[in-house]
Amino acid sequence: MSLGKDLTGLEHMTAEQIRLILDTAEPFKEVSERPIKKVPALRGKTIVNLFFEASTRTRVSFEFAEKRLSADTVNVAATGSSVSKGETLVDTARNLEAMRIDMVVIRHPSSGTAEFLGNRIASNVINAGDGQHEHPTQALLDLLTIRDKHGKIEGLKVCLVGDVLHSRVARSNLWGLTKLGAEVAVCGPWTLMPRGIEELGVKVFGRIEEAIEWADVLNVLRLQLERMEKGFIPSLREYYRVFGVTPERLERSPRAITIMHPGPMNRGVEIDSRVADGPHSVILDQVTNGVAVRMAVLYLLAGGRAELADAAKGGSE
Amino acid sequence: MSRPILLQGGRIVDPSSDMDQAGDVLIQDGKIAGVGRGLKAPDGALVRNVTGKVIAPGLIDLHVHLREPGNEDEETVASGARAAAAGGFTAICAMPNTDPVTDNQAAVGFIVRQSGRAGLARVHPIGAVSIGQRGERLAEFGEMVGAGAVAVSDDGKPIVSSHLMRTALEYARTFDIPVADHCEDPTLSAGGVMHEGLVATRLGLKGIPAAAEEIMVARDVLLAELTGGHVHLCHISARGSVAIIRDAKERGVRVTAEATPHHLVLTDVACEEYDTHAKMNPPLRETMDVEALQGALKEGVIDCIASDHAPHAYDEKEAAFDDAPFGIVGLETAFAVAHTDLVGGGLFTLPELIRRMSTEPARVLHLPGGTLAPGTVADIVVLDPAAKWTVDPATFHSKSRNTPFTGRALTGRALLTMVAGAIVHDVESPPAAQA
Numbered sequence: 001m002s003l004g005k006d007l008t009g010l011e012h013m014t015a016e017q018i019r020l021i022l023d024t025a026e027p028f029k030e031v032s033e034r035p036i037k038k039v040p041a042l043r044g045k046t047i048v049n050l051f052f053e054a055s056t057r058t059r060v061s062f063e064f065a066e067k068r069l070s071a072d073t074v075n076v077a078a079t080g081s082s083v084s085k086g087e088t089l090v091d092t093a094r095n096l097e098a099m100r101i102d103m104v105v106i107r108h109p110s111s112g113t114a115e116f117l118g119n120r121i122a123s124n125v126i127n128a129g130d131g132q133h134e135h136p137t138q139a140l141l142d143l144l145t146i147r148d149k150h151g152k153i154e155g156l157k158v159c160l161v162g163d164v165l166h167s168r169v170a171r172s173n174l175w176g177l178t179k180l181g182a183e184v185a186v187c188g189p190w191t192l193m194p195r196g197i198e199e200l201g202v203k204v205f206g207r208i209e210e211a212i213e214w215a216d217v218l219n220v221l222r223l224q225l226e227r228m229e230k231g232f233i234p235s236l237r238e239y240y241r242v243f244g245v246t247p248e249r250l251e252r253s254p255r256a257i258t259i260m261h262p263g264p265m266n267r268g269v270e271i272d273s274r275v276a277d278g279p280h281s282v283i284l285d286q287v288t289n290g291v292a293v294r295m296a297v298l299y300l301l302a303g304g305r306a307e308l309a310d311a312a313k314g315g316s317e
Numbered sequence: 318m319s320r321p322i323l324l325q326g327g328r329i330v331d332p333s334s335d336m337d338q339a340g341d342v343l344i345q346d347g348k349i350a351g352v353g354r355g356l357k358a359p360d361g362a363l364v365r366n367v368t369g370k371v372i373a374p375g376l377i378d379l380h381v382h383l384r385e386p387g388n389e390d391e392e393t394v395a396s397g398a399r400a401a402a403a404g405g406f407t408a409i410c411a412m413p414n415t416d417p418v419t420d421n422q423a424a425v426g427f428i429v430r431q432s433g434r435a436g437l438a439r440v441h442p443i444g445a446v447s448i449g450q451r452g453e454r455l456a457e458f459g460e461m462v463g464a465g466a467v468a469v470s471d472d473g474k475p476i477v478s479s480h481l482m483r484t485a486l487e488y489a490r491t492f493d494i495p496v497a498d499h500c501e502d503p504t505l506s507a508g509g510v511m512h513e514g515l516v517a518t519r520l521g522l523k524g525i526p527a528a529a530e531e532i533m534v535a536r537d538v539l540l541a542e543l544t545g546g547h548v549h550l551c552h553i554s555a556r557g558s559v560a561i562i563r564d565a566k567e568r569g570v571r572v573t574a575e576a577t578p579h580h581l582v583l584t585d586v587a588c589e590e591y592d593t594h595a596k597m598n599p600p601l602r603e604t605m606d607v608e609a610l611q612g613a614l615k616e617g618v619i620d621c622i623a624s625d626h627a628p629h630a631y632d633e634k635e636a637a638f639d640d641a642p643f644g645i646v647g648l649e650t651a652f653a654v655a656h657t658d659l660v661g662g663g664l665f666t667l668p669e670l671i672r673r674m675s676t677e678p679a680r681v682l683h684l685p686g687g688t689l690a691p692g693t694v695a696d697i698v699v700l701d702p703a704a705k706w707t708v709d710p711a712t713f714h715s716k717s718r719n720t721p722f723t724g725r726a727l728t729g730r731a732l733l734t735m736v737a738g739a740i741v742h743d744v745e746s747p748p749a750a751q752a
Binding site for chain 2: 011089090108110111112113115116130131132133134168171194195196197199200
């Protein structure tokens with residue numbers, strides 16, 4: 001089984017492919033715990049991290065994953081010009097291709113751009129977030145973290161909380177969780193719910209209290225401050241009052257609920273600091289797992305075989 | 318004047334007189350000289366045997382965008398008129414969103430002159446409603462009509478101000494022309510790139526809700542009722558709009574409406590894989606909308622088919638979905654797409670389709686053509702309803718290639734197009750070879 005040429009999203013992947021990535025990530029976790037955090041699996045490969053949108057966590061996580069696999073990496077931070085983003089993208093693709101690279105990790109503010117690039121170049125393309133479409137490696141690291149914590153994904157009840165309308169993290173999570181047999185719900189104000197979401201087989205909760213009572217896992221999405229300026233919510237203050245995940249609300253949970261957040265957090269808006277830093281939180285485990293998951297994705301797309309992942313890290317520099 | 322032409326042995330379809338019979342059509346001095354069986358060819362006449370083919374009044378398209386002046390690399394009046402002739406159209410109406418905007422008599426006269434120079438399908442200019450299409454002050458309707466404008470429209474942009482729409486409808490009455498409106502509430506559609514629905518949710522693209530159109534359709538209908546003016550609603554896409562128009566027509570409001578071939582046959586599913594050739598405004602909607610549009614066209618709630626031919630340079634559509642421009646070309650596929658799906662699908666008869674693509678558009682804008690009545694202008698098309706072909710944009714006469722129908726197998730094609738008795742398109746031999 002292979003992943004194909006590109007990783008553009010989880011919607012069109014099979015459960016087996018997703019499990020393959022999660023299983024391949026397991027042996028790579030240990031690399032980051034070594035004093036010398038480097039294995040030769042991708043030695044000689046050239047990878048471009050092409051970021052058309054600001055990102056710290058995802059870019060750094062990819063860069064660590066690449067470097068720990070011994071790939072040669074270049075970071076290109078191209079802030080998309082408003083007039084000709086599309087043209088720039090076509091030209092960028094052609095230029096990259098001309099330089100004979102092996103892989104591109106792309107982050108772009110427009111949906112569909114990873115697929116657009118993947119259809120135009122022979123190199124492997126990995127989507128590091130495209131517009132409001134997908135952020136597959138974030139969902140994969142979320143899945144790995146849930147599996148670590150609960151020992152399984154199938155049958156778990158996971159609720160995505162907040163700005164689902166604008167969230168690529170929510171879409172990728174929805175596909176990944178559904179394919180692996182979890183029950184998925186979303187919760188947030190109706191102004192931030194995408195049209196037709198119920199038809200995707202998810203529950204919709206209008207109130208956070210109901211979601212907390214139902215869920216085993218809450219994945220709390222970041223609320224972009226501009227949502228208030230654009231009139232989707234009246235104020236951050238009210239958002240916290242109505243939808244904020246607080247210790248008081250969590251006390252009403254009938255089970256040991258797990259709290260996740262893809263970061264960066266707005267403490268005191270979508271999530272209370274005491275929750276983020278509290279015993280239910282696995283937020284930093286998500287970050288740690290991000291590197292392992294991205295190592296697995298890079299390794300598999302480069303043609304590495306899952307059963308050899310352990311051996312691949314064995315060689316010494 | 319060109320030599321007489323006798324079209325012999327065709328199926329004559331003329332919706333203006335409910336005619337559907339075998340026979341001949343004689344064209345002389347640019348006019349239809351006779352319709353009937355066993356017509357004699359006058360001396361020197363060109364005789365064309367059209368057995369098994371359909372002789373019909375030339376198709377008329379009330380809504381095209383030619384990019385002259387301003388973007389002649391994408392389309393000119395001449396290239397658009399050539400594409401129209403190839404598609405079986407004898408007349409097309411050019412929207413005023415050129416650069417500069419066609420908002421005065423000189424600009425309107427320029428389109429008329431370019432049309433005359435091309436000598437292909439007739440190009441009737443539509444003038445702008447407001448100066449610069451800025452939605453502020455009325456353009457000079459009277460002078461534009463004097464120069465040849467057949468309607469006014471700010472198409473490409475909605476007329477946002479209800480007051481401007483009201484005064485435009487009232488003022489247009491003086492000249493007996495309709496105000497053609499692109500119905501879109503910009504506060505609801507802002508930033509949207511496709512229909513708001515499940516496909517947009519999955520693709521993570523910002524949607525344009527059907528209500529953005531329906532609200533403006535409702536407003537325009539109310540203002541037409543208030544003023545007694547004639548409003549023509551462009552490219553209707555949503556089933557809710559159909560219901561409002563039906564209701565208005567039952568009340569006797571002076572409203573007419575058009576639908577495009579693509580809205581009649583495609584849904585938002587065409588946007589899958591971020592296909593920018595399925596990006597247009599209004600957007601492709603859902604199956605229930607397509608069915609409602611087809612039914613409305615059949616009933617006459619929607620009066621006619623118009624292509625909304627919108628040429629764009631090849632590389633403009635080669636972009637992220639958000640960044641690609643709206644619009645597709647349609648002149649060379651309109652008849653075949655509608656024929657394949659609507660007639661081939663059994664919902665329409667061929668005469669019903671020709672009514673919606675010729676007779677009715679002529680009536681809506683009071684244009685010549687749309688009929689084969691003897692004595693009227695010889696704007697005629699000969700169609701081969703059995704011709705099977707596959708859409709290959711490289712063969713288009715239009716300067717642009719942006720179509721969602723590439724590779725689609727279609728049935729039906731224009732063989733011969735004639736404007737005022739002169740052949741402007743002939744599949745069998747190029748027009749230059751004709752005497």
